Amino acid sequence: MAPPSKLAVLSSSVIRLVKEEASYHKELEQQQARIQKLETDTADENAEYQLKQERQALEETKNVLPALGEKIKDAVAKLEDELANKEAAPTDEITKAKEAIASAKAAIRESA
Template structure:
């Protein structure tokens, strides 16, 4: 099996970052929901609510960092597509273009 090319590595990176950003958004929804339930409960201690608020805030802080990494990875992948040698398979180039499109779509969504 041939080693992965630079294009394949950059494509995998973009795909991973797209999944990571989606995962953090899902986590934020889940943690915010849990915080709301904790705040509405009567028998919960203030410490538990404070800890959950910290979790929510930390999750919110990570999303812009992942978004910036995704932006850089998409730009690098676009450059790699343009600079890809003719020996690069059409399948790899199509997969890279698809990853760029998906990455740009995620970047367009509002935080």
């Protein structure tokens, strides 16, 4: 089995980064829901500590997103360069690369 081409590796990298960003956004929503639940449920004696921990986790998740956005932009730029320089790449790799670029650009627009 032949090793994957540079185009395939870069496409996979962009796809992985987009999925990672989506999972961070999902985690962010879950953390916000937990915080909201803790704010309304004051009967628990440990609620204040848990609320502090959840807010700290929320801030850490928020801090990861800008750096991840930059990684996605860099990976997309590398993939676009590689795609422009490829003359004889298999059609399926070119299609996968274009789809990866489109999904990454959509993710960047959503997070902006």
